[in-house]
Amino acid sequence: MNQSSTWIDPAGQLNSNKAALPEAFEYRGISHLALVCSDMARTVDFYSNLLDMPLVKTIELPAGMGQHFFFDIGNNDTLAFFWFPDSAPPAPGVAAPKRRPDQGNATSAIGSMNHIAFDVSPDRIDEFHARLIARGIPCSVVVNHDDSEWTVSEDLHPGVFVRSIYFQDPDGILLEFAAWTRPLTPEDVSHVPATADRRP
Numbered sequence: 001m002n003q004s005s006t007w008i009d010p011a012g013q014l015n016s017n018k019a020a021l022p023e024a025f026e027y028r029g030i031s032h033l034a035l036v037c038s039d040m041a042r043t044v045d046f047y048s049n050l051l052d053m054p055l056v057k058t059i060e061l062p063a064g065m066g067q068h069f070f071f072d073i074g075n076n077d078t079l080a081f082f083w084f085p086d087s088a089p090p091a092p093g094v095a096a097p098k099r100r101p102d103q104g105n106a107t108s109a110i111g112s113m114n115h116i117a118f119d120v121s122p123d124r125i126d127e128f129h130a131r132l133i134a135r136g137i138p139c140s141v142v143v144n145h146d147d148s149e150w151t152v153s154e155d156l157h158p159g160v161f162v163r164s165i166y167f168q169d170p171d172g173i174l175l176e177f178a179a180w181t182r183p184l185t186p187e188d189v190s191h192v193p194a195t196a197d198r199r200p
């Protein structure tokens with residue numbers, strides 16, 4: 001997906017060009033996303049023991065500033081956590097959504113990390129849903145996202161583009177297992193981006 005470009009033309013229409021741009025940046029996925037936890041031992045237990053993400057790098061920060069740990073999430077990507085002795089307390093609704101999207105409003109503040117979705121196989125997402133429940137992790141049903149008005153469907157039909165399970169970590173960080181179910185096409189980019197003047 002990194003060979004495309006997208007722009008708005010003078011008529012306000014959204015355009016996208018799938019042609020390769022030799023001078024473009026080339027991305028190879030997420031090196032790491034760094035989050036902040038309150039209890040690194042509890043975080044290690046959750047991600048390595050309950051979510052099967054091996055702990056692959058640990059760093060003790062100098063001068064008592066804290067710790068920085070990395071978990072392997074596949075594809076050479078990692079999920080990182082900081083533990084700081086002087087972190088501000090959690091701020092549900094600001095730093096992260098107050099609850100899962102299937103439980104209500106999932107907004108968070110500008111600049112926040114709203115949620116992280118781990119890429120999983122569409123062939124295994126139902127199995128993974130059962131495993132989350134078996135391991136005692138509260139989670140949503142497997143949500144079928146499509147292009148209907150409410151963007152979800154009870155049925156798994158050809159228009160569904162991703163299937164998702166939402167759950168939270170011990171600090172309330174919103175997590176998702178996401179399984180793409182079909183290739184995305186130029187028609188999947190069809191909305192003009194909103195601007196700040198639409199905010200109340």
Ligand SMILES: [Fe+2]
Nearest residue numbers: 115117176178
């Ligand atoms: Fe998502």
